[in-house]
Amino acid sequence: MIRIRNLSLRAGDFRVRDVSLDLATGEYFVLLGPNGSGKTLLLHCLCGLLRAEGGTLDVGGHDVTHAEPRLRRIGYVPQDYGLFPHMDVSRNVTFALRAAGRSHADALRELGPLLDTLRLARLLDHSPLTLSGGERQKVALARALALRPELLLLDEPVSALDGPTRAEVLEQLRTVQHQFAVTTMHVCHSIDEAEAVADRAGVMIDGRLVQTGKLAELMERPASAEVARLLQVKRNTKC
Amino acid sequence: MPPVAGPRVHWVSVVTIAFLAVFVAGVLALIAADLCYTSPQAMADALRSPEVRAAIRLSLLTTAATLVLVVCFSIPVGYALSRYRFPGSVVLDAIIDLPIVLPPVVIGVSLLVFFRTAIGRGIESVPGLQFVYTPKGIVLCQFLVSVSYAIRASKAAFDGVDRRLEALALTLGCTHGRAFRWVALPMARNGLAAGAVMAWARAVGIFGPLMVFAGAVRMKTEVMPTTVYLELSIGRIEPALAVSMLMLAIAMGALVLIHALGQAHRWWGT
Numbered sequence: 001m002i003r004i005r006n007l008s009l010r011a012g013d014f015r016v017r018d019v020s021l022d023l024a025t026g027e028y029f030v031l032l033g034p035n036g037s038g039k040t041l042l043l044h045c046l047c048g049l050l051r052a053e054g055g056t057l058d059v060g061g062h063d064v065t066h067a068e069p070r071l072r073r074i075g076y077v078p079q080d081y082g083l084f085p086h087m088d089v090s091r092n093v094t095f096a097l098r099a100a101g102r103s104h105a106d107a108l109r110e111l112g113p114l115l116d117t118l119r120l121a122r123l124l125d126h127s128p129l130t131l132s133g134g135e136r137q138k139v140a141l142a143r144a145l146a147l148r149p150e151l152l153l154l155d156e157p158v159s160a161l162d163g164p165t166r167a168e169v170l171e172q173l174r175t176v177q178h179q180f181a182v183t184t185m186h187v188c189h190s191i192d193e194a195e196a197v198a199d200r201a202g203v204m205i206d207g208r209l210v211q212t213g214k215l216a217e218l219m220e221r222p223a224s225a226e227v228a229r230l231l232q233v234k235r236n237t238k239c
Numbered sequence: 240m241p242p243v244a245g246p247r248v249h250w251v252s253v254v255t256i257a258f259l260a261v262f263v264a265g266v267l268a269l270i271a272a273d274l275c276y277t278s279p280q281a282m283a284d285a286l287r288s289p290e291v292r293a294a295i296r297l298s299l300l301t302t303a304a305t306l307v308l309v310v311c312f313s314i315p316v317g318y319a320l321s322r323y324r325f326p327g328s329v330v331l332d333a334i335i336d337l338p339i340v341l342p343p344v345v346i347g348v349s350l351l352v353f354f355r356t357a358i359g360r361g362i363e364s365v366p367g368l369q370f371v372y373t374p375k376g377i378v379l380c381q382f383l384v385s386v387s388y389a390i391r392a393s394k395a396a397f398d399g400v401d402r403r404l405e406a407l408a409l410t411l412g413c414t415h416g417r418a419f420r421w422v423a424l425p426m427a428r429n430g431l432a433a434g435a436v437m438a439w440a441r442a443v444g445i446f447g448p449l450m451v452f453a454g455a456v457r458m459k460t461e462v463m464p465t466t467v468y469l470e471l472s473i474g475r476i477e478p479a480l481a482v483s484m485l486m487l488a489i490a491m492g493a494l495v496l497i498h499a500l501g502q503a504h505r506w507w508g509t
Binding site: 076 | 403404406407408409410411412413414417421422425426
Protein backbone atom coordinates (compact mmCIF):
# COMPACT_ATOMS: atom_id res chain seq x y z
CA MET A 1 0.00 0.00 0.00
CA ILE A 2 1.31 3.44 -0.93
CA ARG A 3 -0.14 6.42 0.89
CA ILE A 4 0.66 9.97 -0.19
CA ARG A 5 -0.74 12.74 1.97
CA ASN A 6 -0.66 16.46 1.15
CA LEU A 7 2.73 16.14 -0.48
CA SER A 8 4.16 19.50 -1.55
CA LEU A 9 7.44 20.45 -3.14
CA ARG A 10 9.08 23.36 -4.84
CA ALA A 11 11.45 23.49 -7.81
CA GLY A 12 12.45 27.06 -8.59
CA ASP A 13 9.26 29.07 -8.94
CA PHE A 14 7.13 26.00 -9.66
CA ARG A 15 5.27 24.25 -6.87
CA VAL A 16 3.52 20.92 -6.61
CA ARG A 17 0.86 21.30 -3.90
CA ASP A 18 -1.05 19.00 -1.63
CA VAL A 19 -0.91 15.79 -3.61
CA SER A 20 -2.87 13.05 -1.82
CA LEU A 21 -3.25 9.60 -3.30
CA ASP A 22 -3.59 5.99 -2.16
CA LEU A 23 -2.31 3.15 -4.35
CA ALA A 24 -3.39 -0.40 -3.56
CA THR A 25 -0.74 -3.12 -3.66
CA GLY A 26 -0.30 -4.28 -7.24
CA GLU A 27 -2.31 -1.40 -8.70
CA TYR A 28 -1.28 0.17 -12.01
CA PHE A 29 -1.89 3.91 -11.80
CA VAL A 30 -1.39 6.24 -14.76
CA LEU A 31 -0.77 9.93 -14.15
CA LEU A 32 -1.83 12.16 -17.03
CA GLY A 33 -1.17 15.84 -17.48
CA PRO A 34 0.13 18.47 -19.86
CA ASN A 35 3.82 19.29 -20.18
CA GLY A 36 5.04 21.29 -17.21
CA SER A 37 2.24 20.19 -14.89
CA GLY A 38 4.68 18.72 -12.35
CA LYS A 39 4.35 14.99 -13.08
CA THR A 40 8.09 14.32 -13.29
CA LEU A 41 8.77 16.52 -10.27
CA LEU A 42 6.30 14.44 -8.30
CA LEU A 43 8.08 11.24 -9.36
CA HIS A 44 11.43 12.74 -8.33
CA CYS A 45 10.00 13.65 -4.95
CA LEU A 46 8.53 10.16 -4.47
CA CYS A 47 11.84 8.45 -5.19
CA GLY A 48 13.75 10.91 -3.02
CA LEU A 49 15.63 12.93 -5.61
CA LEU A 50 13.74 16.08 -4.56
CA ARG A 51 12.99 17.02 -0.99
CA ALA A 52 9.32 17.34 0.01
CA GLU A 53 8.34 20.69 1.50
CA GLY A 54 5.40 19.20 3.32
CA GLY A 55 3.14 16.17 3.59
CA THR A 56 4.01 12.51 4.01
CA LEU A 57 4.82 9.46 1.92
CA ASP A 58 4.12 6.06 3.39
CA VAL A 59 5.45 2.96 1.59
CA GLY A 60 4.33 -0.43 2.88
CA GLY A 61 3.55 0.99 6.29
CA HIS A 62 6.80 2.95 6.65
CA ASP A 63 7.03 6.72 6.55
CA VAL A 64 9.80 7.40 4.00
CA THR A 65 9.09 11.11 3.41
CA HIS A 66 12.59 12.11 4.44
CA ALA A 67 14.39 8.81 3.86
CA GLU A 68 17.37 8.54 1.53
CA PRO A 69 16.46 7.33 -1.99
CA ARG A 70 18.18 3.96 -1.42
CA LEU A 71 16.04 3.21 1.64
CA ARG A 72 12.62 3.91 0.11
CA ARG A 73 12.04 0.66 -1.79
CA ILE A 74 10.94 2.68 -4.80
CA GLY A 75 12.22 1.86 -8.30
CA TYR A 76 12.44 4.61 -10.90
CA VAL A 77 12.77 4.43 -14.69
CA PRO A 78 13.44 7.89 -16.17
CA GLN A 79 12.19 8.99 -19.55
CA ASP A 80 15.56 8.45 -21.26
CA TYR A 81 16.02 5.14 -19.36
CA GLY A 82 19.28 6.34 -17.73
CA LEU A 83 21.29 3.22 -18.50
CA PHE A 84 24.92 3.32 -17.39
CA PRO A 85 26.87 3.48 -20.66
CA HIS A 86 30.13 2.21 -19.14
CA MET A 87 28.52 -1.08 -18.06
CA ASP A 88 27.17 -3.86 -20.22
CA VAL A 89 23.54 -4.96 -19.90
CA SER A 90 24.31 -7.61 -17.27
CA ARG A 91 26.12 -5.07 -15.06
CA ASN A 92 23.24 -2.63 -15.52
CA VAL A 93 20.57 -5.09 -14.49
CA THR A 94 22.54 -6.40 -11.50
CA PHE A 95 23.50 -2.91 -10.34
CA ALA A 96 21.03 -2.66 -7.46
CA LEU A 97 21.70 -6.19 -6.20
CA ARG A 98 25.45 -5.61 -6.31
CA ALA A 99 24.93 -2.37 -4.38
CA ALA A 100 23.08 -4.50 -1.82
CA GLY A 101 26.15 -6.73 -1.48
CA ARG A 102 25.47 -9.67 -3.84
CA SER A 103 28.10 -10.86 -6.27
CA HIS A 104 27.48 -10.31 -9.97
CA ALA A 105 27.00 -14.05 -10.57
CA ASP A 106 24.55 -14.45 -7.66
CA ALA A 107 22.63 -11.38 -8.80
CA LEU A 108 22.34 -12.73 -12.34
CA ARG A 109 21.05 -16.07 -11.02
CA GLU A 110 18.52 -14.28 -8.83
CA LEU A 111 17.29 -12.19 -11.74
CA GLY A 112 16.90 -15.18 -14.08
CA PRO A 113 13.06 -15.28 -14.11
CA LEU A 114 12.80 -11.51 -14.63
CA LEU A 115 15.35 -11.58 -17.46
CA ASP A 116 13.47 -14.50 -19.08
CA THR A 117 10.16 -12.66 -18.86
CA LEU A 118 11.69 -9.59 -20.48
CA ARG A 119 13.66 -11.73 -22.97
CA LEU A 120 16.91 -10.04 -22.03
CA ALA A 121 19.15 -13.09 -21.63
CA ARG A 122 20.60 -12.82 -25.14
CA LEU A 123 21.53 -9.17 -24.61
CA LEU A 124 23.49 -9.52 -21.37
CA ASP A 125 26.93 -8.92 -22.86
CA HIS A 126 25.80 -6.03 -25.08
CA SER A 127 26.61 -2.39 -24.46
CA PRO A 128 23.50 -0.27 -23.79
CA LEU A 129 24.69 2.02 -26.57
CA THR A 130 24.03 -0.70 -29.16
CA LEU A 131 20.43 -1.46 -28.06
CA SER A 132 17.19 -0.34 -29.66
CA GLY A 133 14.82 1.91 -27.74
CA GLY A 134 12.57 -1.00 -26.78
CA GLU A 135 15.51 -3.06 -25.55
CA ARG A 136 16.83 -0.14 -23.49
CA GLN A 137 13.42 0.26 -21.93
CA LYS A 138 13.36 -3.40 -20.91
CA VAL A 139 16.88 -3.21 -19.44
CA ALA A 140 15.92 -0.12 -17.44
CA LEU A 141 12.77 -1.90 -16.24
CA ALA A 142 14.72 -5.00 -15.17
CA ARG A 143 17.25 -2.84 -13.35
CA ALA A 144 14.53 -0.95 -11.47
CA LEU A 145 12.70 -4.17 -10.55
CA ALA A 146 15.80 -6.05 -9.37
CA LEU A 147 15.33 -5.10 -5.71
CA ARG A 148 11.61 -5.93 -5.84
CA PRO A 149 10.50 -2.38 -5.00
CA GLU A 150 7.15 -1.68 -3.33
CA LEU A 151 6.50 1.06 -5.89
CA LEU A 152 7.71 1.35 -9.48
CA LEU A 153 7.79 4.81 -11.08
CA LEU A 154 7.80 4.99 -14.88
CA ASP A 155 8.34 8.39 -16.48
CA GLU A 156 6.87 8.35 -20.00
CA PRO A 157 8.28 4.86 -20.57
CA VAL A 158 7.25 4.47 -24.20
CA SER A 159 7.20 8.07 -25.44
CA ALA A 160 10.43 7.61 -27.43
CA LEU A 161 9.34 4.37 -29.09
CA ASP A 162 7.69 3.77 -32.47
CA GLY A 163 4.11 2.39 -32.69
CA PRO A 164 4.66 -1.41 -32.83
CA THR A 165 7.46 -1.32 -30.24
CA ARG A 166 5.32 0.86 -28.02
CA ALA A 167 2.49 -1.70 -28.06
CA GLU A 168 4.92 -4.54 -27.36
CA VAL A 169 6.59 -2.73 -24.45
CA LEU A 170 3.23 -1.73 -22.95
CA GLU A 171 2.13 -5.35 -23.06
CA GLN A 172 5.35 -6.43 -21.36
CA LEU A 173 5.00 -3.71 -18.74
CA ARG A 174 1.59 -5.06 -17.86
CA THR A 175 2.82 -8.67 -17.84
CA VAL A 176 5.77 -7.92 -15.60
CA GLN A 177 3.67 -5.74 -13.33
CA HIS A 178 1.16 -8.59 -12.90
CA GLN A 179 3.85 -11.23 -12.47
CA PHE A 180 5.73 -9.31 -9.80
CA ALA A 181 2.63 -7.63 -8.32
CA VAL A 182 4.47 -4.35 -8.05
CA THR A 183 2.46 -1.18 -7.48
CA THR A 184 3.16 1.08 -10.44
CA MET A 185 2.81 4.77 -11.19
CA HIS A 186 3.20 5.51 -14.89
CA VAL A 187 3.41 9.08 -16.17
CA CYS A 188 2.33 9.74 -19.75
CA HIS A 189 0.46 12.06 -22.09
CA SER A 190 -1.48 9.53 -24.11
CA ILE A 191 -5.00 8.32 -23.33
CA ASP A 192 -4.43 5.29 -25.57
CA GLU A 193 -1.34 4.41 -23.56
CA ALA A 194 -3.28 4.80 -20.33
CA GLU A 195 -6.12 2.62 -21.63
CA ALA A 196 -3.61 -0.13 -22.46
CA VAL A 197 -2.26 -0.46 -18.95
CA ALA A 198 -4.14 1.52 -16.28
CA ASP A 199 -6.24 0.16 -13.45
CA ARG A 200 -6.84 3.73 -12.41
CA ALA A 201 -5.68 7.14 -13.58
CA GLY A 202 -5.23 10.67 -12.32
CA VAL A 203 -4.91 14.07 -13.92
CA MET A 204 -2.36 16.62 -12.83
CA ILE A 205 -2.67 20.24 -13.87
CA ASP A 206 -0.48 23.11 -12.75
CA GLY A 207 1.07 21.23 -9.83
CA ARG A 208 -2.17 19.81 -8.46
CA LEU A 209 -3.64 16.34 -8.72
CA VAL A 210 -7.12 17.45 -9.71
CA GLN A 211 -8.93 14.15 -10.29
CA THR A 212 -8.39 10.41 -9.90
CA GLY A 213 -10.54 7.42 -10.82
CA LYS A 214 -11.10 4.78 -13.46
CA LEU A 215 -10.13 6.12 -16.85
CA ALA A 216 -13.67 5.71 -18.16
CA GLU A 217 -14.97 7.77 -15.23
CA LEU A 218 -12.51 10.54 -15.97
CA MET A 219 -13.61 10.59 -19.57
CA GLU A 220 -17.33 10.52 -18.72
CA ARG A 221 -17.32 12.81 -15.71
CA PRO A 222 -14.32 15.16 -15.81
CA ALA A 223 -14.02 17.23 -12.64
CA SER A 224 -13.51 20.48 -14.50
CA ALA A 225 -13.55 22.01 -17.92
CA GLU A 226 -9.75 21.94 -17.83
CA VAL A 227 -9.69 18.17 -17.28
CA ALA A 228 -12.30 17.64 -19.98
CA ARG A 229 -10.32 19.77 -22.41
CA LEU A 230 -7.09 17.95 -21.60
CA LEU A 231 -8.58 14.47 -22.00
CA GLN A 232 -10.41 15.48 -25.17
CA VAL A 233 -7.28 17.01 -26.69
CA LYS A 234 -5.22 14.00 -25.75
CA ARG A 235 -7.85 11.65 -27.18
CA ASN A 236 -8.07 13.59 -30.45
CA THR A 237 -4.34 14.03 -30.94
CA LYS A 238 -3.48 10.50 -29.72
CA CYS A 239 -0.10 11.83 -28.67
CA MET B 240 27.54 19.46 -43.23
CA PRO B 241 26.96 18.63 -46.92
CA PRO B 242 29.82 19.36 -49.34
CA VAL B 243 29.71 22.85 -50.81
CA ALA B 244 29.63 23.19 -54.57
CA GLY B 245 32.59 25.01 -56.19
CA PRO B 246 36.29 24.53 -56.76
CA ARG B 247 37.89 21.78 -54.66
CA VAL B 248 40.90 23.98 -53.85
CA HIS B 249 39.97 27.35 -52.38
CA TRP B 250 42.35 30.15 -51.41
CA VAL B 251 41.21 29.83 -47.76
CA SER B 252 42.26 26.19 -47.65
CA VAL B 253 45.57 26.98 -49.42
CA VAL B 254 46.46 29.78 -46.97
CA THR B 255 45.45 27.94 -43.79
CA ILE B 256 47.19 24.71 -44.82
CA ALA B 257 50.30 26.72 -45.73
CA PHE B 258 50.40 28.20 -42.21
CA LEU B 259 49.95 24.71 -40.77
CA ALA B 260 52.78 23.36 -42.92
CA VAL B 261 55.13 26.21 -41.91
CA PHE B 262 54.45 25.60 -38.22
CA VAL B 263 54.93 21.82 -38.40
CA ALA B 264 58.05 22.26 -40.54
CA GLY B 265 59.47 24.72 -37.99
CA VAL B 266 59.03 22.31 -35.09
CA LEU B 267 60.43 19.39 -37.11
CA ALA B 268 63.41 21.53 -38.17
CA LEU B 269 64.27 22.19 -34.52
CA ILE B 270 64.10 18.49 -33.68
CA ALA B 271 66.12 17.59 -36.78
CA ALA B 272 68.77 20.16 -35.88
CA ASP B 273 69.12 18.62 -32.42
CA LEU B 274 69.35 15.10 -33.87
CA CYS B 275 71.88 16.10 -36.52
CA TYR B 276 74.14 17.89 -34.05
CA THR B 277 74.98 14.67 -32.27
CA SER B 278 75.25 10.96 -33.04
CA PRO B 279 73.30 8.07 -31.48
CA GLN B 280 76.54 6.75 -29.98
CA ALA B 281 77.37 10.09 -28.36
CA MET B 282 73.85 10.33 -26.96
CA ALA B 283 74.02 6.79 -25.58
CA ASP B 284 77.38 7.58 -23.96
CA ALA B 285 75.96 10.77 -22.44
CA LEU B 286 72.96 8.93 -21.04
CA ARG B 287 75.29 6.42 -19.36
CA SER B 288 77.13 9.03 -17.30
CA PRO B 289 76.47 8.73 -13.53
CA GLU B 290 75.23 12.33 -13.21
CA VAL B 291 72.73 12.00 -16.04
CA ARG B 292 71.51 8.62 -14.80
CA ALA B 293 71.05 10.00 -11.29
CA ALA B 294 69.11 12.94 -12.70
CA ILE B 295 66.87 10.65 -14.74
CA ARG B 296 66.29 8.43 -11.68
CA LEU B 297 65.44 11.42 -9.47
CA SER B 298 63.16 12.85 -12.16
CA LEU B 299 61.25 9.59 -12.41
CA LEU B 300 61.00 9.18 -8.61
CA THR B 301 59.91 12.76 -7.89
CA THR B 302 57.43 12.92 -10.77
CA ALA B 303 55.94 9.57 -9.72
CA ALA B 304 55.39 10.96 -6.21
CA THR B 305 53.99 14.16 -7.74
CA LEU B 306 51.65 12.14 -9.93
CA VAL B 307 50.22 10.33 -6.89
CA LEU B 308 49.65 13.64 -5.09
CA VAL B 309 48.17 15.27 -8.19
CA VAL B 310 45.70 12.41 -8.68
CA CYS B 311 44.73 12.44 -4.98
CA PHE B 312 44.01 16.19 -5.11
CA SER B 313 42.68 16.75 -8.59
CA ILE B 314 39.90 14.15 -8.48
CA PRO B 315 38.05 15.46 -5.40
CA VAL B 316 38.73 19.11 -6.26
CA GLY B 317 37.60 18.66 -9.88
CA TYR B 318 34.48 16.84 -8.70
CA ALA B 319 33.63 19.57 -6.18
CA LEU B 320 34.10 22.28 -8.83
CA SER B 321 31.92 20.36 -11.27
CA ARG B 322 29.08 19.48 -8.92
CA TYR B 323 28.77 22.28 -6.37
CA ARG B 324 28.30 26.04 -6.58
CA PHE B 325 30.40 28.17 -4.26
CA PRO B 326 30.12 31.82 -3.28
CA GLY B 327 32.85 33.73 -5.10
CA SER B 328 33.37 30.97 -7.62
CA VAL B 329 35.03 33.42 -10.05
CA VAL B 330 37.76 34.12 -7.49
CA LEU B 331 38.02 30.42 -6.69
CA ASP B 332 38.47 29.60 -10.39
CA ALA B 333 41.14 32.30 -10.68
CA ILE B 334 43.06 30.91 -7.69
CA ILE B 335 42.99 27.39 -9.13
CA ASP B 336 44.20 28.63 -12.52
CA LEU B 337 46.89 30.87 -11.04
CA PRO B 338 49.75 28.32 -11.32
CA ILE B 339 48.90 27.89 -15.03
CA VAL B 340 49.35 31.56 -15.92
CA LEU B 341 52.03 32.45 -13.36
CA PRO B 342 55.68 32.21 -14.46
CA PRO B 343 56.82 28.98 -12.72
CA VAL B 344 59.83 30.72 -11.17
CA VAL B 345 57.44 32.88 -9.14
CA ILE B 346 56.14 29.70 -7.49
CA GLY B 347 59.69 28.86 -6.47
CA VAL B 348 60.22 32.34 -5.01
CA SER B 349 56.88 32.17 -3.16
CA LEU B 350 57.79 28.77 -1.71
CA LEU B 351 61.17 30.04 -0.56
CA VAL B 352 59.52 33.02 1.15
CA PHE B 353 56.80 30.84 2.68
CA PHE B 354 59.36 28.53 4.29
CA ARG B 355 60.99 31.55 5.89
CA THR B 356 57.75 32.44 7.70
CA ALA B 357 56.88 31.07 11.15
CA ILE B 358 54.50 28.49 9.65
CA GLY B 359 57.08 27.39 7.10
CA ARG B 360 59.81 27.11 9.73
CA GLY B 361 57.37 25.13 11.89
CA ILE B 362 56.77 22.67 9.06
CA GLU B 363 60.51 22.36 8.41
CA SER B 364 61.13 21.64 12.07
CA VAL B 365 59.08 18.42 11.84
CA PRO B 366 61.52 15.51 11.33
CA GLY B 367 61.33 14.22 7.76
CA LEU B 368 59.50 17.30 6.44
CA GLN B 369 62.41 19.36 5.13
CA PHE B 370 61.59 20.89 1.75
CA VAL B 371 64.11 23.63 0.99
CA TYR B 372 66.95 22.28 -1.19
CA THR B 373 65.74 18.66 -0.88
CA PRO B 374 64.05 16.15 -3.21
CA LYS B 375 60.81 16.72 -1.24
CA GLY B 376 61.06 20.35 -2.33
CA ILE B 377 61.30 19.17 -5.94
CA VAL B 378 58.04 17.24 -5.47
CA LEU B 379 56.38 20.29 -3.89
CA CYS B 380 57.42 22.51 -6.82
CA GLN B 381 56.31 19.93 -9.39
CA PHE B 382 52.99 19.49 -7.61
CA LEU B 383 52.20 23.22 -7.40
CA VAL B 384 53.11 23.84 -11.03
CA SER B 385 51.20 20.87 -12.46
CA VAL B 386 48.16 20.24 -10.25
CA SER B 387 46.03 23.00 -11.82
CA TYR B 388 46.20 21.26 -15.20
CA ALA B 389 44.90 18.04 -13.67
CA ILE B 390 42.17 19.87 -11.73
CA ARG B 391 40.94 21.54 -14.93
CA ALA B 392 40.94 18.18 -16.74
CA SER B 393 39.18 16.54 -13.81
CA LYS B 394 36.46 19.20 -13.71
CA ALA B 395 35.93 18.89 -17.48
CA ALA B 396 35.74 15.10 -17.16
CA PHE B 397 33.13 15.24 -14.39
CA ASP B 398 31.20 17.95 -16.28
CA GLY B 399 30.86 15.37 -19.04
CA VAL B 400 29.23 12.83 -16.74
CA ASP B 401 25.46 13.16 -16.63
CA ARG B 402 24.76 13.87 -12.97
CA ARG B 403 21.27 12.35 -13.35
CA LEU B 404 22.97 8.96 -13.67
CA GLU B 405 24.53 9.46 -10.24
CA ALA B 406 21.11 10.44 -8.87
CA LEU B 407 19.61 7.35 -10.45
CA ALA B 408 22.26 5.18 -8.77
CA LEU B 409 20.95 6.50 -5.42
CA THR B 410 17.50 5.12 -6.22
CA LEU B 411 19.16 1.78 -7.03
CA GLY B 412 20.53 1.33 -3.54
CA CYS B 413 23.80 3.28 -3.70
CA THR B 414 25.18 5.65 -1.11
CA HIS B 415 26.61 8.91 -2.45
CA GLY B 416 30.11 7.45 -2.10
CA ARG B 417 29.29 4.33 -4.05
CA ALA B 418 27.47 6.32 -6.74
CA PHE B 419 30.70 8.32 -7.13
CA ARG B 420 32.86 5.17 -7.30
CA TRP B 421 30.58 3.14 -9.54
CA VAL B 422 29.20 5.82 -11.86
CA ALA B 423 31.01 9.18 -11.86
CA LEU B 424 34.57 7.91 -11.49
CA PRO B 425 34.54 5.21 -14.21
CA MET B 426 32.64 7.46 -16.61
CA ALA B 427 35.22 10.23 -16.13
CA ARG B 428 38.25 7.93 -16.23
CA ASN B 429 39.56 8.90 -19.67
CA GLY B 430 39.50 12.59 -18.85
CA LEU B 431 41.09 11.97 -15.46
CA ALA B 432 43.83 9.87 -17.03
CA ALA B 433 44.50 12.50 -19.69
CA GLY B 434 44.76 15.19 -16.99
CA ALA B 435 47.13 13.05 -14.95
CA VAL B 436 49.37 12.40 -17.97
CA MET B 437 49.39 16.12 -18.82
CA ALA B 438 50.27 17.05 -15.22
CA TRP B 439 53.02 14.43 -15.12
CA ALA B 440 54.53 15.67 -18.39
CA ARG B 441 54.41 19.21 -17.03
CA ALA B 442 56.11 18.09 -13.81
CA VAL B 443 58.91 16.38 -15.76
CA GLY B 444 59.73 19.63 -17.54
CA ILE B 445 59.71 22.28 -14.80
CA PHE B 446 62.96 24.08 -14.17
CA GLY B 447 62.62 27.65 -12.85
CA PRO B 448 61.08 26.98 -9.43
CA LEU B 449 63.48 24.09 -8.84
CA MET B 450 66.50 26.33 -9.34
CA VAL B 451 65.12 28.77 -6.74
CA PHE B 452 63.62 26.39 -4.18
CA ALA B 453 65.40 23.04 -4.55
CA GLY B 454 68.71 24.18 -6.02
CA ALA B 455 70.81 22.44 -8.66
CA VAL B 456 73.12 20.30 -6.59
CA ARG B 457 74.67 17.52 -8.68
CA MET B 458 73.54 14.02 -7.72
CA LYS B 459 71.32 15.48 -4.97
CA THR B 460 68.62 17.79 -6.32
CA GLU B 461 69.45 17.42 -9.99
CA VAL B 462 66.58 16.41 -12.28
CA MET B 463 66.53 16.26 -16.08
CA PRO B 464 65.85 19.97 -16.80
CA THR B 465 68.53 20.89 -14.25
CA THR B 466 70.98 18.59 -16.04
CA VAL B 467 70.35 20.38 -19.34
CA TYR B 468 71.14 23.71 -17.65
CA LEU B 469 74.19 22.42 -15.73
CA GLU B 470 75.71 20.67 -18.75
CA LEU B 471 75.20 23.71 -20.97
CA SER B 472 76.71 25.97 -18.31
CA ILE B 473 79.97 24.03 -18.52
CA GLY B 474 79.88 23.82 -22.32
CA ARG B 475 78.95 20.12 -22.62
CA ILE B 476 76.33 20.27 -25.31
CA GLU B 477 75.99 16.55 -26.06
CA PRO B 478 74.81 15.44 -22.61
CA ALA B 479 72.45 18.42 -22.59
CA LEU B 480 71.11 17.39 -25.99
CA ALA B 481 70.77 13.75 -24.96
CA VAL B 482 68.64 14.66 -21.95
CA SER B 483 66.69 17.16 -24.07
CA MET B 484 65.90 14.43 -26.59
CA LEU B 485 64.77 12.17 -23.79
CA MET B 486 62.45 14.88 -22.47
CA LEU B 487 61.18 15.48 -25.99
CA ALA B 488 60.37 11.78 -26.32
CA ILE B 489 58.56 11.85 -22.96
CA ALA B 490 56.54 14.91 -24.03
CA MET B 491 55.62 13.31 -27.36
CA GLY B 492 54.67 10.06 -25.65
CA ALA B 493 52.49 11.94 -23.16
CA LEU B 494 50.72 13.89 -25.92
CA VAL B 495 50.11 10.75 -27.96
CA LEU B 496 48.67 9.10 -24.86
CA ILE B 497 46.38 12.06 -24.16
CA HIS B 498 45.10 12.01 -27.73
CA ALA B 499 44.68 8.24 -27.55
CA LEU B 500 42.51 8.74 -24.51
CA GLY B 501 40.35 10.89 -26.72
CA GLN B 502 40.23 13.73 -24.27
CA ALA B 503 42.40 16.41 -25.80
CA HIS B 504 39.38 18.33 -27.05
CA ARG B 505 37.86 18.36 -23.59
CA TRP B 506 41.12 19.25 -21.97
CA TRP B 507 41.49 22.34 -24.09
CA GLY B 508 37.84 23.19 -23.58
CA THR B 509 36.85 23.17 -27.24
